[in-house]
Amino acid sequence: MDVRFLGGAGEVGRSAILVNDRLLIDFGMQTGNPPQFPVETPDPEAVVVSHGHLDHVGAVPSLLSGDRRPPIHWTPPTRELALTLARDTLKLHGGTYDCPFTEEEVRRVTEVSETHGYRETFEAAGHEVTFYNAGHIPGSAHVLVEDGGAQRASGARTGSDDGGTRLFYTADFHTDDQRLVSASTARPDADVVVCESTYSDVEHDPRERIESRFVDSVRTTVWEGGTVVVPAFAIGRTQELLLICDAHDVDCYVDGMGKRVTEMLRRHPAFVRDADALRRAKSNARFVTGRDGQRRRIAAQNTVIVTTSGMLSGGPAMTYVPEIRSHPTNKITLTGYQVEGTPGRDLLETGRAEIDGRVMPVSAQVEWYDFSAHADREGLLSLLDEYRGSRVLVNHGDRCGAFAEELAADGYDASAPALGEEITV
Known part of the structure; x- marks a missing residue:
């Protein structure tokens, strides 16, 4: 499995990961003046979106320019949040360089949208994909991507034995209950984990x-x-x-x-x-x-x-x-x-x-007040402890390299990809 980091590597914002040059996971924007977008606009066969925040979904309509019509897979709340954000971006910045899409491309989103619930496996660009509750915001999802016809199991893997690779993209997640959403608890079988690290050096107060x-x-x-x-x-x-x-x-x-x-x-x-x-x-x-x-x-x-x-x-x-x-x-x-x-x-x-x-x-x-919807250091480590035999790629954070080094010192096969880097796993 080839994984290319088009955004979100060593930074918080514009998350975008291309799998096997066919399946795109997230396509966000980094707010600022001017805003920043992924380093490349690919032409995927399908798109999977983890959740409805700008840094993960903000540039998705731009993937539908010209004659491109890849299906977009997400949960029902993520679909509605993405459309709300896109229309707000058009209202604020439409017709300028700060908005990478048009009203017509936002309309096309509704034509190619395919919604799924948690734990409902579906096919996308030749891969099997499953969403799991990530405990971040309503509709937020961990994304499990499987190629090679791999069969799922209930526990964490120490390596694939059936010719396929299972990639677990945590996206943004929280391991504690919030009033709005329940904590992330799913830990599906995986060979590779792409893990966020936003608060890798922070311990949230209760x-x-x-x-x-x-x-x-x-x-x-x-x-x-x-x-x-x-x-x-x-x-x-x-x-x-x-x-x-x-x-x-x-x-x-x-x-x-x-x-x-x-x-x-x-x-x-x-x-x-x-x-x-x-x-x-x-x-x-x-x-x-x-x-x-x-x-x-x-x-x-x-x-x-x-x-x-x-x-x-x-x-x-x-x-x-x-x-x-x-x-x-x-x-x-x-x-x-x-x-x-x-x-x-x-x-x-x-x-x-x-x-x-x-x-x-x-x-x-x-x-x-630290009302964070992300896991802190303890939460990150509690999730990763289930994947000690898996390869860990650290992204979505200001100190990805430092956190990867800390994990490696603790025995993990961990690294922090660079922006634009492609890694074969």
Whole structure:
């Protein structure tokens, strides 16, 4: 089996892996100014998408240009999330170099889409493919790819004995339960593991402890008469925060793309941990339906506002943050990883951020909470411990090489592919 890394090698973003020059797994984009795309746009026979985040699915419609029509395989929520993101990208950047596809190519996505549930094996470009719950966001999947007619087994492999190769692409995953989705537990038989490494040098605090600190902080600010703006990723993080707020009787508003995603996920109850809890959380939250006038009125209340974007790079946060930034009673609680160079990262490090084209000092309190949907070092090692006899290729991280060296020192056959490198396994 030949595996070529077109993106996501030694970096977080633009994940794309080509298997045997026929099967493409993920085709994402790396947000930034300008955004970055995989180093090559291949012409695969089929595409498999692990989950609906921009860094894994953001450039998929560009694969349908000209007369190319490869089928795209994904779970039902991933299909809907991909289309939502593509239409949002068109709205923001259509007709510019920042958008690699057209409205027509997005329409074609619906024509070639094929959806699958977890543990339903299907054929794609001459390979057998199976999705397993990855515990990252609703619909997120580990991807098992088998060539040579290999037969599946329930335990981890130490080598193939039937002429085929089994590749296990972890994609993004979490080994602890979140309120929105259950943890990854599937460990299918595999000869090769392509493993993410986003938090390979981090140990997450227990989620209950993080939730408690967040809720106590929010309640204190509201009690003191302040407003809390909670920037959150629209997919996964917004819904997790709504579930937390409902569980702790914290009233909140929700704004931005997260509203649409929340409505969509309610249509796919099989892909969330507790569909009834999500319904209650939606009822507890007040959806913002107006525009900037209503947002300014809400910002003047002592309340909690969960809104996109999670890194303060756009969305309704561009209205809320300027409204609350000058008063130290108010608070901005960042709830996810802040990529270097984003306004959210600048705010954490300097107390200033470029918001809607203006660099603004922020007197409001700024806090960060590690509501990560990725496995930490312990979680990564717990998964890989099942594959000590398999080859491990480390990707999707800022320290892929270092983590691969640490694994090799512990007896693994581990390495970190370079961007554009092809490896035969």
